[in-house]
Amino acid sequence: MIDRDEALAMARGWAGEHGTAPDVGLHEFDQGYVAWPIGSTPGTAATAGAPGSSGPPRIVIDRQTGEMTQWPPLPVAVIAQRYATERAADRRFPPDVRHVLETAGWFPGRDVTPMIDRWRADWAAELDGLVMTPAARTALTEFGGLTFPQFGADGEADAGFPTFVHPVRGGLVTEEARVFIDEYDHQVFPLGGNSDGPSELVIDADQRVFMLHWAGYLFVAAGIDAALTALIRGGPFPPARPGG
Structure with a gap:
């Protein structure tokens, strides 16, 4: 079981490996966590809020397994819903x-x-x-x-x-x-x-x-x-x- 601190550390590691700002935002939902980079590249303003449908990719960290999957730059609520639906389908068939x-x-x-x-x-x-x-x-x-x-x-x-x-x-x-x-x-x-x-x-x-x-x-x-x-x-x- 991955807790919030572990998820945050994993997300920061992912952000650093992909050349983005080392700090991340984290959205918790039933199946895990959605993470996205916080900070800026030259000429962009930093933001700590949940991202919209633009910018760098997001990741989902599964609460049970710790598996990380990369997602397109969609709103975090949309990603969380789609992830839950996908996991439910995995259990169905x-x-x-x-x-x-x-x-x-x-x-x-x-x-x-x-x-x-x-x-x-x-x-x-x-x-x-x-x-x-x-x-x-x-x-x-x-x-x-x-x-x-x-x-x-x-x-x-x-x-x-x-x-x-x-x-x-x-x-x-x-x-x-x-x-x-x-x-x-x-x-x-x-x-x-x-x-x-x-x-x-x-x-x-x-x-x-x-x-x-x-x-x-x-x-x-x-x-x-x-x-x-x-x-x-x-x-x-x-x-x-x-x-x-």
Whole structure:
């Protein structure tokens, strides 16, 4: 655990190594400290206040590990927020899965609410009677419109079946979702699809994701993060159990 005095010493060392004034400003937040040089180069005035969106780069010192990362000259509150979001994403996904997600266009804090609302309105007739729960909306607004490859054990991207999250150009199929609801007496909402089958992907109010394959209904995972991890890695997907 890095305390404020240790962070200040580390920041001063960083400033000195990079040829800036040896004194620094320090902003403390939950995950660590944002530091920036204080002082002047010839022709500039010194300032002890938090910097704006200009000047030399900043660093973040992680409170837990002491790791230092360099950031562009953004306001310190913005850096602190972005750092917290990045660290939360690191805890959400394994490195291999996060790499696939980011390559597909996902980033921490992604929100495509207008696209999902437009899709829902455009396909209102097909979605009639299907309830978009908060769990479904949360998953769609963060991952909507993205397609993810599946990787095999050897890391090859063509080792399996890609997954897509609604909306997609190919339209919307809800036939199996409705059969699932009737058969299991369990409400689900369309999430996307998988090219194996092809299959529909649906999500329930408890964030459980199911793959509705022509050969049978499969349980993917509980929670959208775990479901995307399983889909990108290729399973396994056990059979869905009525009432389970």
